[in-house]
Amino acid sequence: GESVGLHLPTLSVQEGDNSIINCAYSNSASDYFIWYKQESGKGPQFIIDIRSNMDKRQGQRVTVLLNKTVKHLSLQIAATQPGDSAVYFCAEMYSSASKIIFGSGTRLSIRP
Amino acid sequence: EAGVAQSPRYKIIEKRQSVAFWCNPISGHATLYWYQQILGQGPKLLIQFQNNGVVDDSQLPKDRFSAERLKGVDSTLKIQPAKLEDSAVYLCASGGLAGGVETQYFGPGTRLLVL
Numbered sequence: 001g002e003s004v005g006l007h008l009p010t011l012s013v014q015e016g017d018n019s020i021i022n023c024a025y026s027n028s029a030s031d032y033f034i035w036y037k038q039e040s041g042k043g044p045q046f047i048i049d050i051r052s053n054m055d056k057r058q059g060q061r062v063t064v065l066l067n068k069t070v071k072h073l074s075l076q077i078a079a080t081q082p083g084d085s086a087v088y089f090c091a092e093m094y095s096s097a098s099k100i101i102f103g104s105g106t107r108l109s110i111r112p
Numbered sequence: 113e114a115g116v117a118q119s120p121r122y123k124i125i126e127k128r129q130s131v132a133f134w135c136n137p138i139s140g141h142a143t144l145y146w147y148q149q150i151l152g153q154g155p156k157l158l159i160q161f162q163n164n165g166v167v168d169d170s171q172l173p174k175d176r177f178s179a180e181r182l183k184g185v186d187s188t189l190k191i192q193p194a195k196l197e198d199s200a201v202y203l204c205a206s207g208g209l210a211g212g213v214e215t216q217y218f219g220p221g222t223r224l225l226v227l
Binding site: 045 | 153155160203215219220
């Protein structure tokens, strides 16, 4: 069946260090992947996306890596800040259908 | 640009009561989604609209949940009667094209507690 899962439910990092959040997906037909950030009491916020014809995409302080061979997705956050504290979801999408399937999330906490 | 608006933000009801949620999408977005997010889980799609037509409602428990988007703009989601397991955050999202792919923008959600 379809599933998007995350390796770790919680991640604690030192402020200023880099954070790496991992995600596994099961459907090789998915052609579009998205990372969302969800702060307490808010809806998910788009961070960065990547198409299946790419293996890396960089944004501001964030990088997404896609390894289609092992169906693995990761989000790297450089110089983690207190404002990065949130739950991070990876999601896969069938772009032709606009249907997103979310994973269960990783909570990122920042140690001062 | 205004974001997706939802109301109410919080609702507490007793089981077997009815409840309705309202969503106003981003202006010009044709696609509207309702998701259910149970605590500790990712959002699960309930229903997807394209303008005022339903595209996907395969995950909507139709015996108790209903949704409409009569004029192709704002939408309501109703639960009647509510069960304890319906306690969750109900998220509305609207979709707009960015780089050839539709990106979903989420509202703040309505947190429902069924007692």
